[in-house]
Amino acid sequence: MQNFKSDNKIKLIALDMDGTLLNDQHEISEENRKAIKEAQDKGIHIVLSTGRSLKKCEKHADSLALSSYLVTVNGSEIWDDKRGLVERNLLSSESIQWMVELTQKHKIRFWAINTNRNWFDEMPEDIHSEEWLKFGFNIKDEPTRDKILLELQGRGEFELSNSTPTNIEVNPAGINKAKGLKLVCERLGIEMKNVMAVGDSLNDLAMIEEAGLGIAMGNAQEIVKLSAAWVTSSNNENGVAEAIRKWVL
Numbered sequence: 001m002q003n004f005k006s007d008n009k010i011k012l013i014a015l016d017m018d019g020t021l022l023n024d025q026h027e028i029s030e031e032n033r034k035a036i037k038e039a040q041d042k043g044i045h046i047v048l049s050t051g052r053s054l055k056k057c058e059k060h061a062d063s064l065a066l067s068s069y070l071v072t073v074n075g076s077e078i079w080d081d082k083r084g085l086v087e088r089n090l091l092s093s094e095s096i097q098w099m100v101e102l103t104q105k106h107k108i109r110f111w112a113i114n115t116n117r118n119w120f121d122e123m124p125e126d127i128h129s130e131e132w133l134k135f136g137f138n139i140k141d142e143p144t145r146d147k148i149l150l151e152l153q154g155r156g157e158f159e160l161s162n163s164t165p166t167n168i169e170v171n172p173a174g175i176n177k178a179k180g181l182k183l184v185c186e187r188l189g190i191e192m193k194n195v196m197a198v199g200d201s202l203n204d205l206a207m208i209e210e211a212g213l214g215i216a217m218g219n220a221q222e223i224v225k226l227s228a229a230w231v232t233s234s235n236n237e238n239g240v241a242e243a244i245r246k247w248v249l
């Protein structure tokens with residue numbers, strides 16, 4: 001337990017979705033639902049902290065009857081308990097155009113999220129008339145992935161992470177789930193030391209490192225496990241419920 005002291009009372013639980021809260025069928029298990037409800041009943045804030053957009057996560061939030069904030073698109077958007085927008089952080093359309101050209105050059109698949117919808121391997125006619133939140137590269141070939149990572153790093157204007165080992169996720173520099181959670185904590189009057197953050201991928205790393213208690217899933221990428229204070233079971237074995245029961249309930 002590198003950074004957790006038993007007197008750090010957990011007041012907020014931040015949960016990644018894919019590979020964490022959701023199993024491989026993209027469902028929330030009954031065990032996870034029960035543990036979340038018990039934590040909420042104790043007055044603990046449950047915050048989905050996800051790479052997904054609001055449209056792609058709110059039905060899950062509703063199904064859990066969550067009454068707290070949402071950190072979406074890796075922290076590019078923060079929503080309050082009434083689904084009002086608190087903060088939005090945009091990528092420039094010029095950067096998006098450049099990344100689309102990069103995918104064409106290397107013949108690779110991509111996705112992008114703007115304030116209206118998600119795009120997969122296609123883009124609107126006028127990229128510059130939209131507001132962009134995130135760009136993602138899907139690259140199975142490791143040498144190509146490394147090459148693109150270097151090009152992205154060379155621009156010096158991006159926050160780079162992933163949500164699976166074969167993709168690269170691009171947000172504006174300095175924007176990540178930890179930054180989003182800090183804003184939520186400020187608004188709720190909670191300190192980061194009172195946060196338990198659970199995740200599996202590089203886009204969860206910042207919140208796992210900065211939370212009072214960082215938990216990696218059993219299926220997490222190795223670097224995430226090494227950075228966490230504790231490793232729970234996998235997303236197919238109710239790892240979220242296990243962590244909540246051990247450290248919160």
